[in-house]
Amino acid sequence: MGATKTEHFTDRQNAIATLAKALGHPARVxxxxxxxxxxxxxxxxxxxxxxxxxxxxxxxxKELKNAGLIRGSIEGNAICYCIDEKALDKLQSYFAKISTKLEKKKSNCC
Amino acid sequence: MGATKTEHFTDRQNAIATLAKALGHPARVxxxxxxxxxxxxxxxxxxxxxxxxxxxxxxxxKELKNAGLIRGSIEGNAICYCIDEKALDKLQSYFAKISTKLEKKKSNCC
DNA sequence: CAATTATATTGCAATATTACGATAAAGATT
DNA sequence: AATCTTTATCGTAATATTGCAATATAATTG
Structure with missing residues (x-):
């Protein structure tokens, strides 16, 4: 054990988890x-x-790149990193959707 | 080694990382x-x-609870879990802010 | 081409996470 | 009270992550 059972979850869930995990370390934030x-x-x-x-x-x-959050392009002997907006848009729209849904419900519990 | 050096980052960065990390597993999503x-x-x-x-x-x-994403209240011999909106609002506003900033810049690079 | 600069990779130690069987704890039911 | 139901905790194995020194790679400069 010790390995995440990704195959049991939806692609969407895995995609969000991958992005979130990449930002799950303060250095990467x-x-x-x-x-x-x-x-x-x-x-x-x-x-x-x-x-x-x-x-x-x-x-x-490397981890940010693997998750798709940043891109790196070779620029001479240096490397130019920049944010991949698509990935951040995915996160943004995901949490926006959740927030609006929560707004509507105004939790009738707890 | 192997332990995250949280003390070198801002509280805000650590806070976002903690929330993101909690959602960094498909089961928790x-x-x-x-x-x-x-x-x-x-x-x-x-x-x-x-x-x-x-x-x-x-x-x-437990991890979702520790990160503040959910709350649990005892209900008889069962436990009633529900989402903590504040934590999700934090994530929502964080990514919303980033997205609008990215929008403005329209990356003059790469 | 040797030296420099910038970044990546390797190897490794410390620690953390994931998963689950076994078991405990605590209220509900009979 | 004995049993059932529900959830938590313990113990442990497998795997992943974090961090860095040493080293490799590759373009740049002298």
Whole structure:
């Protein structure tokens, strides 16, 4: 055991979980926010912004990329990372939908 | 190593990461959606809805509760779980803010 | 082409998560 | 009170994550 039983859940549930999991670490939230802050996707220097060693940051970037939250394009010998809006829109619309549904119900319980 | 260095990040970043992490497993997304679907917070039978053993579900519920996404109240010998709207509003407004910011920028890169 | 710069990968240790059987706890039912 | 129902906890195995030093890779500069 120890491995998530993804096959038992819907694609949609797995997709949301994958995105959420990618943001389930403060370093990755910080990376996202840094990419938001700088106007264009400044290449590099994400490492300098974070209180973590370069290999660790590289790994977090990889996870964000695997989840589809950021893209990286080679720019000389540096790499230019930027946010993938589609993934964030997915999260945004998911939670927006939930919030409006909750609004309607105004929980008749607890 | 292996432990997240939360102390190096802002409270806000940690808070978002905690909520996101809690939804970083499809079973917990499924639980949330089930609680949305049933009108009132039906007590019990979450176990029957999920393809996981009872102790596993109990553990997932605990994590959702610890993250503040759900609340549980004792109702006889059963327990009535329901969504905590505040936590979901936090996520909703976070991603809404990000989406509008991204909209404005229309990424001048990559 | 040697040295530098920027990022990725490897390998590994520490810790966390996932899953479940067995069992406990606590109220409900008979 | 004995049993049933419902949920939690314990113990444990399998796997995943986090973090970093060392090293590799690849483009850039001198």
């Amino acid at each position: 910080a990376i996202l926010e840094y990419l938001m802050k700088v106007d264009s996707c400044i290449c590099g220097d994400i490492v300098n912004e974070l209180p973590l060693a370069q290999p660790t940051v590289s790994q977090h970037l | 499924a639980i949330l959606e089930y609680l949305m679907k049933v009108d009132s917070c039906i007590c019990g039978d979450i176990v029957n809805e999920l393809p996981l053993a009872q102790p596993t579900v109990s553990q997932h519920l």
